Amino acid sequence: MLFQPVRRRKKFATKIVTALLIGILFSITMSSAMFYSTSSKLVKKNVRTSSLQLVRQAAETLSGIIISGNDASNVLYSDVKLQEAVRTVAPDSLQKKEINDDMNRLVNNFVASNSFVKTLYVLREEGTSWGSGSFKLSKVYGKSIRELPWVQLALQKDGEPVWGALAYDPFSGVGDRNDLVLPVTRVIKDFESLEDIGYLLVNMDGQKVLQRIQQIRLGNTGRFYVVDGEGRVMIDGRTERIGLPLREAPLREWAAASREAEFEFEADGVRYYNIKQPLSNGWSMIGTVPVHEITDELIHLRYYIWSSSLGFAFMAVLFGLLLARQVTKPIKQLTAQMKVAETGDFTARTEVNSQDEIGQMSRQFNKMIRRIDSLIHEVQEVQASKQQAELRAVMHRIHPHFLFNTLSTIKWLVRYNETSRAYEALSALVLLLEANMGKKGNFVTLAEELDIVQKYLTILEIRYDRPFRFHLTVDPALLPMTIPRMLIQPVIENAIFHGIVPTADAGDIWLNASEEADRTVIEISDNGAGISEQRIRQLDDAEDGEGDGPGMTGIGLRHVRESIQLYFPAGSSMRLDRRNGGGTAVILTLLKPDQPETLPA
Known part of the structure; x- marks a missing residue:
């Protein structure tokens, strides 16, 4: 003999609570999902917009400094006294003193009048060179000027300004580690013969450059840095990275050549969000921040939505139980009296006095029982x-x-x-x-x-x-x-x-x-x-x-x-x-x- 499965009776209250819970959970889940999706898109859009604004702001600040350096370089490059001083190779002692006084006054006054210019150097391979501040002539002729990397790059540009990476000023002070500067270099040409007669080195204040960049925050641990067209780091608060190419190849390719303003990559198990903005000298300002920092708000929002959904569901269950109790109480009374009538006792009567359908059914039941009796x-x-x-x-x-x-x-x-x-x-x-x-x-x-x-x-x-x-x-x-x-x-x-x-x-x-x-x-x-x-x-x-x-x-x-x-x-x-x-x-x-x-x- 096969065993027949036992059918459990589903109480009306259970059905009401289940239906109410399903309805509320479904509506809450759908609305929460839609709200989360919409808010996620909105937050991401706001984060993107905010990040792009930040990197644009940082790029504008740095571009302003770069433009200021280019302007300083152009002004000095076209200065007549500077041209004459650099062209004069073997002046007499009186002329030499006069030239030195004019050049020292020129470079020092120019540095004093420009808040971003830290030092200024006019260098020649032969003869005297001039510089502002604590310029050390002995550091210039320690080795051949033409062999210096930035000089070779300036010769390749043939008179155009050439920006170098953030570095310590090599020609001032004592020792090798002096002030941080952002150099812009160019070859000084004779306006008449167009021959190379010297080199102009304008050093922008590196500390101010870093301060301006670091004042703009991207998340909690995000940072900004600058790379050139080949993906080498040119400006970075972590000076040990300066001059080195970006370690991650995908990031380096994106930073050097991609036109996309945004990029995500993963390093050491952490996913980073990167944004880019070009600078006026061909470099790019890069902002990078861990993805979780810009999505923490979304995570908190998701936790809030789901916790509130669970809270609403719990309240829905309690409300459903109370509602079911109010609904099933008269039904149970009516059912009990029906069972009494089923035994043949037609004195059974219900006392449900509500004006709803159950009350109407109760009155009809009493009327029917009286009629049957x-x-x-x-x-x-x-x-x-x-x-x-x-x-x-x-x-x-x-x-x-x-x-x-x-x-x-x-x-x-x-x-x-x-x-x-x-x-x-x-x-x-x-x-x-x-x-x-x-x-x-x-x-x-x-x-x-x-x-x-x-x-x-x-x-x-x-x-x-x-x-x-x-x-x-x-x-x-x-x-x-x-x-x-x-x-x-x-x-x-x-x-x-x-x-x-x-x-x-x-x-x-x-x-x-x-x-x-x-x-x-x-x-x-x-x-x-x-x-x-x-x-x-x-x-x-x-x-x-x-x-x-x-x-x-x-x-x-x-x-x-x-x-x-x-x-x-x-x-x-x-x-x-x-x-x-x-x-x-x-x-x-x-x-x-x-x-x-x-x-x-």
């Missing part, structure tokens, strides 16, 4: 009237026949001077008529019915002038049992008329009444002539409405059958059977009602 009482009254009419009709058919036979017997007893027996018969008839003609209603106890049968047998013994022995085996607890009138008497009469009388001998009738769990069984048997199978079928057909039992036997047994059907629960029955030793047995099976109660009087 009224209809049941009407049906019961009609059925009782019908039963009484049928019972009276049967009795009116049975009694005249029996009364005619009894009076006929008494007449013959009187004729033959059997006065004592005639008196006895009349006395028994009077008692039988008194007990059996409706003085006590249509229902009697089993004890009263058996007493009527005893009186009836007395009359029959006188009539047929033979004894009829009546053997009773009855559970005393059954004697108060209420049964319809003439439930047993017609069976006894049938046993005598059609069973014992044809044998022309005395007879025995046995009545056994016993009680089982849900029924009472009354078996009436005799030792008469018996009954044929054909006769049993005729009586069964009469019960089914396909035939009619002839004579008084059919009327009496039909009355017994109908009484059982009318007054006892479905399943109660009367069954005829043949006894093995001869005679007939009639078995009455009377089921007990679901709610024990006595039959109406």
Whole structure:
């Protein structure tokens, strides 16, 4: 045998809470997802815009410094006194002093008048060179000027300004590590012969350059630096990186050649966001920041959205439980009263006074129950009237026949001077008529019915002038049992008329009444002539409405059958059977009602 799966009943409250939770969670999830997506795009857009503005601002600041350096270089490059001083290779002592004084005054005054110019040098391969501040001529001629990298680059540009990487000023102070400067170099040409006659080195203040860049923040740890067209670092607060190419090849290629303003790459397990802005000298300002720093706001926003969604979902569950409780409480009350009505108690009423659909259903239920109760009482009254009419009709058919036979017997007893027996018969008839003609209603106890049968047998013994022995085996607890009138008497009469009388001998009738769990069984048997199978079928057909039992036997047994059907629960029955030793047995099976109660009087 296969095991059937157990179906769990889903409560209405659970359905409401589930539906409400799903609806709220779905709406919250969708709105949160849409809000998160929109806000993410907005935040990213704002971050991009802000980052681009920052790098543009940094680039404008640095470009301003570069332009200032270019302007300074152009002004000095075109200065007539500088041209004459550089062209003069072997002046006399008086002229030399005058040139030196003019050049020192020129470079120092120029540095003093320009806040971004740190130092200024005019260098020659032969003769005197000039410089501002703590210029050390000895550092110029420590090695060949032409061999210096920035000089070679300036020669390649043939008079155009050339910017160098951020570095320490090599020609001033003591030692190699002096002030940080951002140099712009160019070859000084003779305006007449266009020959290279010297070199102009304008050093912008490197500390101010770094300060201006570092004042602009990109995230918490983001920074700005400058690369040239080949991806080498030219300006960076971390001076150890200056002059070196960018370590990451993709980043280097993007910084040197790409036109894209944004770029992301990963290094050492950290993803970086980079933005680029070109400078006026062909370099590029690069801003870099870890991606997580610009997305922290999004992460916090996501956590806030989901935590608030969970909070709203929890509130939705509580609200759903409260709502379901308010909704299901009247439904439970209505269901409980329906179960009461299902048992047959039509006094059940609900007390839901709300004005909603449940209240309307409750009022309709009460109205329906009252109507059903009224209809049941009407049906019961009609059925009782019908039963009484049928019972009276049967009795009116049975009694005249029996009364005619009894009076006929008494007449013959009187004729033959059997006065004592005639008196006895009349006395028994009077008692039988008194007990059996409706003085006590249509229902009697089993004890009263058996007493009527005893009186009836007395009359029959006188009539047929033979004894009829009546053997009773009855559970005393059954004697108060209420049964319809003439439930047993017609069976006894049938046993005598059609069973014992044809044998022309005395007879025995046995009545056994016993009680089982849900029924009472009354078996009436005799030792008469018996009954044929054909006769049993005729009586069964009469019960089914396909035939009619002839004579008084059919009327009496039909009355017994109908009484059982009318007054006892479905399943109660009367069954005829043949006894093995001869005679007939009639078995009455009377089921007990679901709610024990006595039959109406």
